[in-house]
Amino acid sequence: MKKTLPYFFLLVLLSSSLSFAQVxxxxxxxxxxxxxxxxxxxxxxxxxxxxxxxxxxxxxxxxxxxxxxxxxxxxxxxxxxxxxxxxxxxWDRGITHVDMVYPRVVTLDATQLAWSPSTPRKGVTAELVVLPDVQDSVTFKRWLPSVKGKIVMISMHQPTGRPEYNWEKFATKASLEKMKKQRDDQTQAWRERINRTGYNARTLPVALEKAGAAGIVTSNWSNGFGVNKIFGAYTKKIPSIDMSLEDYGMLYRMVEHGDKPQIKIQAESKNLGxxxxxxxxxxxxxxxxxxxxxxxxxxxxxxxxxxxxxxxxxxxxxxxxxxxxxxxxxxxxxxxxxxxxxxxxxxxxxxxxxxxxxxxxxxxxxxxxxxxxxxxxRVANISGQGFLHAYDYLGRWLNAVPREITSEIVTTFPGTPSxxxxxxxxxxxxxxxxxxxxxxxxxxxxxxxxxxxxxxxxxxxxxxxxxxxxxxxxxxxxxxxxxTTSREKSVLPVNTRTGEPMVWPTPRPATRKGGQD
The missing domain is CATH 3.40.630.10 (Zn peptidases)
Known part of the structure; x- marks a missing residue:
């Protein structure tokens, strides 16, 4: 077991001289x-x-x-x-199927977001458009009516589908640095593109829905091969889907080159009240x-x-x-x-x-x-969560655990409360x-x-x-x-960001009725 002594951030190995033979x-x-x-x-x-x-x-x-x-x-x-x-x-997810139907037919790798509305029985088929790079929110509002009947792509087109560790393994230094700069510049530019609409990631889909869009497509890449983050939808009447980096990038490029791709979304989800x-x-x-x-x-x-x-x-x-x-x-x-x-x-x-x-x-x-x-x-870290005497009892209990389990655990005492x-x-x-x-x-x-x-x-x-x-x-x-374990709290350190002493967290109420907004 690895341990911090005597305070918050210094990690040292628990010396074998401090341990004793386990009975x-x-x-x-x-x-x-x-x-x-x-x-x-x-x-x-x-x-x-x-x-x-x-x-x-x-x-x-x-x-x-x-x-x-x-x-x-x-x-x-x-x-x-x-x-x-x-x-x-x-909510019951049901069957979801997403296909490109023009200019060719291919089944796409896409997932309906949680709590997304269903489509009509025959699905929704529409042309794709990309969120435009507008000058300001006034310009964006003038553009909004054009989304009527269209499916809108609102995520950035990633410059590469390879994780950075893969580039580090195979790319030249110059190529790696070029990719990183392109990615960083593109990420900042897309963030500014969103900001200039006057909306954010939560409110933008709602605005597009109100303007008559037929659907929303995102691609929330998780920086690994074939992996996306999947969260919830913000729309109430039109489908919201997340698409793999590979398929999203293909469709984005087709829109940008004027190929006018169309996709069909069929989602059989049910709102259960x-x-x-x-x-x-x-x-x-x-x-x-x-x-x-x-x-x-x-x-x-x-x-x-x-x-x-x-x-x-x-x-x-x-x-x-x-x-x-x-x-x-x-x-x-x-x-x-x-x-x-x-x-x-x-x-x-x-x-x-x-x-x-x-x-x-x-x-x-x-x-x-x-x-x-x-x-x-396997467990690698245990913090005392700010309880002043946590080491006294956790130390006793951990001593009964086989050394092959505790030897690589880093402990932080007394730690700070989460x-x-x-x-x-x-x-x-x-x-x-x-x-x-x-x-x-x-x-x-x-x-x-x-x-x-x-x-x-x-x-x-x-x-x-x-x-x-x-x-x-x-x-x-x-x-x-x-x-009986002590509940005495330690004196918390100064928050380096605010310069003020940290305070113990206070209980927060549960949301007893959720998902209705």
Whole structure:
């Protein structure tokens, strides 16, 4: 385990002279044995990602996932429930098909954005136009009527479909620098083009829709081969799609050269009205201190460009596996063990914020919470989140974990509290000792975070198994610890940007009715 001493930003290796020989603990040994010899991770991953699929809040798949998780827990002898916390705009994706129909026919690589309206039964066929480079917003308003009946392309045409690391491997130095300058200049120019319209990425599609456009096409490239970020639509009546860099670039060039390409969009999505939203909660009741809680935490929802495998399917199945293991080898914990599978994290930590609001009696008695979110990699970083004495108890618990797991973990004590990012922040803001088990990258930001490639095949099960062992031992140690964890907060440092002392984040309310705007 790597550790920061004594304050926020200095990272040093935990000296071997500070560690002591680990005494074999039969529960710890059983956790490791069960995780390695009877792992259910691959099966859980298949059932969740392959069979149920993505878990966009408000969709039938999200509800299916909640019901699946409850049934899994009950099958392991663990009481579980789905707890309603609000409502969201219901939506069913249906079949989407996008083709170029003129000047030749080819099926295109495109995805309907979340909550995008459907098309008429026969689809929408129209000529493409590119957002113009106008002098100012007045000029843009004069241009707007020309979009009536057209499908508008509003993303920049990328100068290359090769990631920078590929250029660095093969290009000459001069060619690499030329490409980077062209890309940077083009990016700045496109940003200015958008600004001169008087709109932004959120409001521009709405303005085009009001002007009579037949559809919106974007290409939100994620700087990797074949990978795009897929988020939500802002239109209410016309389809919004995201297209691969390759196909988008082809169509953009055709428009620019006067080839007048036409595409057909057929989208069979359905607006389902308001639907209930849930958190899935499972519990192993404590025997000695049942009103004190050790919590596991992972958001259940995902975007739906792919199947949400590493964001956050891996965190989900890891926490389920931890609960399964503990129920088998540690069925009578001293403190109650709770797991929360939160809904609508992607829209603002809503499920966990709602839980914090609805269950103050639990939050005030949390011994520790462990959250996992950012990908499939083995845990590489743990911060004390600004709790002054976090090292005292986390250090004790981590000492029970095999050295092959902790030796490469960087710890930061006392650290600074997170104001967002993932669901542990909801608990930190309420003063509960909650910690992120932050993963090694595996190019998460480029290739799987919110992308069309976040699928089962990207899961590194050896790393997820490693994390399940780590979390199970931490939960066991936290449950057994005779001491109650300290909630004393450290004096926070000065914010280098503002020059003012940092302040502890405050709890923020959950959005209980979302997706309707």
């Amino acid at each position: 074999k603990n039969p529960v710890v040994e059983s956790i490791i044995k069960e995780a390695n010899e009877n792992s259910q991770l691959e099966l859980l991953g298949h059932e969740l990602m392959d069979v149920i699929g993505p878990r966009l809040v408000g969709t039938p798949e999200m509800l299916m996932a909640h019901e699946w998780a409850v049934n899994k827990y009950k099958g392991w002898g663990i009481p579980a429930r789905n707890e309603k916390w609000g409502e969201w705009r219901g 308001n639907v209930p939203t849930f958190n899935t909660i499972a519990e192993i009741r404590g025997t000695e201190k049942p009103e004190e809680y050790v919590m596991l935490s992972a958001h259940f929802d995902s975007w739906d460009g792919a199947t949400g495998a590493t964001d956050n399917g891996t965190g989900t199945i890891m926490m389920m596996e931890v609960m399964r293991i503990l129920q088998k080898v540690y069925p009578s914990p001293k403190r109650t063990i709770l797991v929360g599978h939160w809904g609508s994290e992607e829209q603002g930590l809503n499920g966990s914020r709602a839980f914090v609001e609805d269950h103050p009696e639990i939050v005030k008695n949390v011994q520790a919470l462990f959250n996992q979110d950012n990908g499939t990699g 104001g967002g990012g993932s669901d542990y922040a909801s608990f930190v803001a309420a003063g509960a000792p909650a910690f992120s088990l932050s993963s090694l990258s595996w190019d998460y930001g480029t290739y799987t975070w919110h992308t069309n490639r976040d699928t089962y095949d990207k899961i590194v099960f050896d790393d997820v198994r490693n994390n399940a062992i780590l979390a199970a031992i931490l939960v066991y140690m936290a449950s057994e610890d005779p001491e």
